[in-house]
Amino acid sequence: MRTQDPKTIYLSEYQQPAFWVEHVNLTVSLFDGYTEVSSELTLKKNPDVASRELVLNGIDQDIQSLQLDDKQLSSADYHYADGVLTLNCDSEQLIFRAVTRIDPQNNTSLEGLYQSGSMYCTQCEAEGFRKITFYPDRPDVMATFTTRIEADAGQFPILLSNGNPVDSGALEGGRHYAVWEDPFPKPSYLFALVAGDLSSKDDRFTTRSGRDVTLRIFVEPQNAHKVDFALDSLKKAMQWDEEVYGREYDLDLFMIVASDFFNMGAMENKGLNIFNSAAVLASPDTSNDQRFERIEGIVAHEYFHNWSGNRVTCRDWFQLSLKEGFTVFRDTEFSSDTHDRAVKRIETVAGLRAVQFPEDNGPMAHPVRPDSYIEINNFYTATVYEKGAEVVRMIHTLVGPDDFRRGSDLYFERFDGQAVTTDDFVACMEQVSGLDLTQFKRWYTQAGTPRLSVTDDYDADSQTYRLFFHQSCPATPGQTDKRPFVIPVKLGLLGADGNDLPIHTRGNYNAGTEVLTLTDEVTEVVFTGVSERPVPSLLRDFSAPVKWSFGYSDEQLAFLAANDANGFNRWDALQQLYSRAILSMAEDHRAGRSLTPPSVLVETVANVAGDASLSHAIRASMLTLPGYAILKDAVDVVYIDDLIAARKHLVKTLATRYRDIWRSLTEKLSSDAPYEFNAEESGRRQLQGLSLWYWLKAGDQAAFDFAAELYASATNQTDRSNALRAVLAGDAEALQQSLLSDFYERWQSDTQMVEQWLTMQAGTPGMTVPGIETLMQHPAFDIKNPNKVRSVIVGFAMNTESFHDARGEGYALLAKVVQQLNALNPQLAARLVTLLSDWKRYDADRGKMMASALETILATDSLSSNVFEMAQRALKD
């Protein structure tokens, strides 16, 4: 991993391998102290490539023996340096054998084979298989696998790999073995192996063609009561993929394993998904609604990968969004169909704006299909995932649902068993729809969030209304000139009564879908027969991932928030109103003026809070103010103290002005019904939690009493965490301490609860750097465990008021943690670097301190290529 001079990989240099792998025979023998891996690769010359060089990746391999056909290889026969072994092979068909030893017990990178608590497991995406054995570790090499695992029978009764179990039995010395066969050719990144003392729970699913599939979840025994929800989610996802995409599962067995040590959310290994425990284990008593929702989405996501990712995979890692963007789109649609579409869209867009837009607006900006990378692990980003999903969503909008389904059918049929590109995906959509998507593909190649500014003009005499669209896109690293994007604009025109006016236009407007497609830098659209000056409702459902603006008055935004036929746009109009108010108060604060939120906003909030025609969930999201990530992204220079003061002032105003509303909502929304996770109930709890939070901000003693009682009597984690969140945001120090210690006392043996306990503390407004250092000394903390690190460190970095402490101590702490993790877990360390990457957006003092933290990181001894790439990109001019 460590390298003096990390090499950059370019998409333009893609070449097929000289040899394909047809079959892999793997034997993995676990011993205390080392693991021995014997592999046998059946190789075949690729006739399309002239080179005869066999290139195998291998990292941290202690070579016992290498053999080509019958010939034992000595070091003179091959070249092995920087993790690449090369040899020349004359034959068309050959067998390569390797016996190597590896050290999973000391593998803290959590890539390849590693120990996770009492079990062994693997993580091979993107390039982890090379830490297990020598292999052409690239996704375009697809092979069938037979895997034999040997281990101590007492310690590791369960031995798992991909595909079907074909053999097992006892061995000498208390050991045993199991053999698994995966009949589907797959790239090495989808390989998985698990050994442990695990308990399991089964369920069944019958596919629509009548295949009987066993669903089996493996967990450490203490978690056996937390698997039912994931099993249910899995069945729903399987059903949905059959109904919506016509995709069936293809093996007789589908397994999920929960692991406490995991760098990401979960992994879609063929037939053997491995999950971060936090992304799969659920119970009402330990998981709040948000967690249930997230688990359902991730279970579905990994399952959907079986087609979008596994059966049809990526040719190279530049194509990552081929599987991730598409699969995120699929899981988002699944959640929308299962729960509430408008609520889901709001959550998705809020997330996109808080994470992907800032990424696209700084030194880390990169295209959905990047052109180059040093370390591919650094490209599992919001851009590849979430913007990638938006790109697929726009294709869906442009071609329409029927052609989209035809296009996806064609894609899965044409490319089944192949490793392909985003161009191949788009070509299928073009073929079925007859649309030319050449220009549209700029969404894959140009980074940066497009700006769309809109103005209008109304002529009462001719009853003509005009909209003028002007699009542009700021420069991003390595890309100065951008060409126009294809932007689908879904819109409506509201009359004074709040209803949509009929639309007649000669422009490129499809009345059925209400979508206008912009292709030029400047577009004028003429609407005829418009009987009054309308208020335009633009980018309905956020039809394109752009930053758009229209010169609305506050009153017009309030009007849209109250009347727009599009639920998403009601929310969005109010968000614009909040942002505008906070940003202008921040300027007032900076100039030493007094702060007064606009009365039209304050009144709108009361209307929304009391609007019984809106669902609880929609009301809750409309009453939630934009967070700092979104606010910061809207200004040229972030003066964080002013922003904090302004946002707090708005919260305080709304809290105190409407304390009676918050109180009555809080009380009215109580329920004794047993916990159920569904859109209705979670909406109720969400609105109650938010109301309680506001009520508490008003400082009423009754609110603190209510929260303490809700905490004490809660029969589910949603109510409990709502109570805690409200109390932690208030300033009743004694109550905070007593609830936090009660929480730990009661739940210290539950890993997921301890993680939440750490996160809550890291996010408490009064948190300090010494406080975080103390937390890191707590026995519950473990620097080798990514979930714990994320809870404390990312939790703290998200705590805007504390992390951006004016002396820069927060930045220095982060640099120290990155340095420590650089040696242990480079992937995680690199991820933490992004928390400093927006340094240039802050005032000069803070910017300097953040940059110097980055310099400290860059000066670390034995810097991993992962951290090097991120720190260096962050600092680049």
Ligand code: PHE
């Ligand atoms: N492919 C995984 C997913 O999207 C994410 C992942 C990437 C997990 C790399 C582990 C390592 O579900």
Ligand code: ZN
């Ligand atoms: Zn994925």
